[in-house]
Amino acid sequence: MLRYTARRLLLMSITVIGMVTVVFFLLRAIPGDPASYMLGDYATEESVAALKAELGLDRPVWEQYLGFVKRALTGDLGTSVVTGQPAFDEVLESIPWSAALSVSGIIIAVLAGVPLGVMSAVRHGTFADLFVMLGALIGISFPVFWVGLVCILLLAHEVRLFPALGASSSQDFFTQVHHLMLPALVLGFSVAAYIARLTRSAMLEVLGQDFVRVARAMGVPERRIVYRLALRNALIPVLAVIGVTFAWSLGSAILVEAVFSRPGLGSMILKAVFARDYQLVQAGVFVLASAVVLVNTSLDIVYGWVDPRVSVS
């Protein structure tokens, strides 16, 4: 078990380093460097070259990479070329926003998705099942930003139930929650749809297995079979999928943030990509990658504890 945990942790660090490396080289492949971007309309070749030298962009890419790794190991993720502030500071400012959106989105998704999925499986073939599965199909099929647009139109404009903006300048907790609700619901809806589908198929599979049949034959009450036996077994793949869902929700969050004018890691990375602010993109991806890998690894470890078969194979 310990060996399994150690192996997961090693793999986790390799993955984070790998992702940051991929992004580092990807950014250098982008045409249009920060130097000419910053100098704007009046850039001369000399001034661009001078600024590039100042930013260290004139050196070979591998040398830049080594320097980046060396500094990153000491906790220095560089300085934003646009604002002159440490890139990590801006990332830190974005984290609470992203965390609040993703976590509340996933909580909504799990709270809605798992019970609906279970119900659908238990009442397999009924109208309730059809209804839930139709809803789930819609949830995974509509573009998330489009759902957001429609929600703003209906719930913030026609019926003024929610604010149109996903963030407030007020410090008041409840005001902030009020602003968060619509974006979280929109994000949660699409994730819930996915979790419901998955829970249903996992449940159906477990319900069809031999030990359930045996339990039925032995006269164990149906409620007990569903909630004690089947659900516990079905939740294992669902648990594993929450990790995948987390990464995916961070991708969708970019779109949700864009629709609701909400700050966050996704929109920060998008802004930085447009401004060619390499340091900022790198810092953002580093934090994002760490979060994704951390969540996945801890779920993998939990998964290993719950289901001993995993660590053996």
Next chain:
Amino acid sequence: MRKIFSALALTLSVALIGTTAGAAELRVRIGSDVGNLDPARIFGIENQTVASHVYNGMVKYDQATNKILPDLATSWSVSADGTEYTFKLRDGVMFHKGYGQLTSDDVKFSLERVLNPDTKSRYAGQLAGVKAVEAPDPLTVKIVLDAPNAGLLNKLTDFNQGWIASRKAVTEIGDKQYAMQPIGTGPFMFDKWSPGNQVRVVANKDHFGGPPSLDAVTFRIIKDETAAAIALENGEIDVFFALQSPPVIDRLKKADGIAVLNRVANHTINLVLNQSVKPLDDIRVRKAIAYGINREALISGYFKGTKAPGHSVITSSFPEYTEELPQYAHDPEKAKALLKEAGQEGFTLELVTVGLSPYNELVIPMASDLEKVGIKTKITVLERGAYLQARGKGDIMTCITGIVGPPDPDSPLVSLYATKSFPPGMNTSRYNKADDLLASAAAEQDPAKRTAIYQQIMGQTMEDVPVLPLYADQLFLAHSSKVKGLVQNSLFTVQAHTVSLEE
């Protein structure tokens, strides 16, 4: 349970900004995030809007009339030959946050910093004729020019390179870090920037022009105009800055409790035709393009009348404005005839534009018009960085450009038509026939004669059409009726010094 809740609230509030209950706080929508508030390196209307609250210039434009008024300088005199300007500074002006009193040394520092090649300021060219900035005593600034330049005061107004920063602040905070920790003398002090969310400035109670009636201004970053309009209607924001979308304008005009202001800007949006690329070196081809594009329909159809016609690059907000110039009313037949005469039927025109609305959109009807007169078109939309790079190389066939700036005729005319404005700069049409006239305008001290020379330049450049003005920009601003005393300027900024909020 309560503990968990307050812990949650604490986590959430890490990114948020404290607001005192009941304080008069104006909430202004800006379209994208700020990033650099250093006057030497500032760019973009969002940064400029925030900076205009923090800084003052030596002189300023009257927001309503564009007349030049004293600001940090109370008076000035010009030597007989027009090459020496002496300014008297206001006494007792204090920089924010304890950075001391404003002296002539800060002015010298600010202007020299822009001129210093190491700063890599994009505004160095604006002060190009300045030979020296001297500080004979703490309240006197002397600016010595290479040659007389009647437009100098325009360069020293409270905008971009004209904003005065504190030497002490820039040195102590650091040249790069200063970008987001600006120290000025303006009516508001920079308070806090929350990336992607908002920027806040708070009232400077000691401002020499009197304390603002607001306690603070928060600039909220809201990209989408429809969302911003709903937010304004719902009372989530008070001022909608940089309103552009015609249907949103239309909607807000009809809404209750909302006022929509508009004003012709100091800039036109232009199609720049690169004469160094064939067949655009042929004046007949350029004229054919001018006749071929239906600019009237662009304004009435696409912009729904929210823009004004561009008769030259000088808009009606300039005193030098005139319409007695060569005109190019939409005439497809004439365009076809000119193309035939030039033997250039069916050549391909590449329309290069930046991936920002409306510039990436308005090329669509233009291309459709040009196809109808027999010019094949190719639309290339480039992301901003790539666009600047391509334009900097100078070999792209066309580009879409507007010279946003003060109501100083030199600003568009020199930028677009002077040989020295490329490379680097905006004269990507490579026009080279206006240099003598531009020089004589700068030397002319008599305002009436100077205006006549400018109008001559306008006439000549509209005859040669190296640059086709597509429309004169018009600036829209919406605010709730709670907002009192907001004056719209013709620069693309909004300033809240005179604003008050009514409950």
Next chain:
Amino acid sequence: MSAEVLPDTTADTVPRARIVRRILGRYLRHPGLSLGLFVLVLLSFVAIAAPWLAPHGPTEADLMNTLAHPSGEYLLGTDQYGRDILSRLIWGARISLEVALAVVALSLTFGSAIGAIAGYAGGWVERIMMVCNDILLAFPGFLLALALVAARGSSLENVILAVSIAYTPRVAAVMRSVVITIRPRPFIEASRAIGMSSSRVLLRHVLPNALPPVIVVTTVSAATAILAEAGLSFLGLGVQPPTATWGNIISDGQGFITSNPLISLSAGLCIAVTVIALNLLGDGLRDTLDPQMRRYTGERML
């Protein structure tokens, strides 16, 4: 029918036509599958026949008729350039299906090749390949596609390439897990024992047997590709305007959502219908093909 394709020698014992009929019959009796297939066939027809079906050109601007409400001439109204919405939707079907098809082709080819080689080779080759794959998998796919498009500039080709690269690791992961379970089966060992080369075993036996679950995953990745294209266009990073794509139509109409909601709503519905059809097809295939494969495909679909 199991996922295994029987070895050639036994294939002729049952008449082929009867097998085909039996299989087809089962597919068509599945309501979701046949509905999905029907919608997709219809959409393909619309996409192919776009030049004849569309009443106007997709980029034909008419500035005298901008933002017109639905009328006899413009059935769904016009956008801010006076372009016919219906015609743009019809032409947009082309691009969306092109994106979906190209992404499926690319990610299926490369993903199953990578997954099959890794799964079949085993050992260090497998470990290294899978660590690389996991790195890419840990990335939110949309973010990776976004970064790639930003790196290469926005055009149809680059959007296809970026989305394919972002989703290939998912196909590879599924392929590998299927191959691992096939590898120890008796008929593979038998083929090896009679002296078939590794590449031959891989191509003739392993790949065909592993394909069904992978096909299910690629159906879903086609759906994801359409959504990704729309998302990129919404952020201004998609296929360049004035090309008509559903994503572009949504972002064109975004500014007019309160005055002319039909522009964005209709394009959003087109996307949803296509994606629903693809998902129905995917679900249907999963149900009718080997029910065991659910285990492989479920987790990796995103």
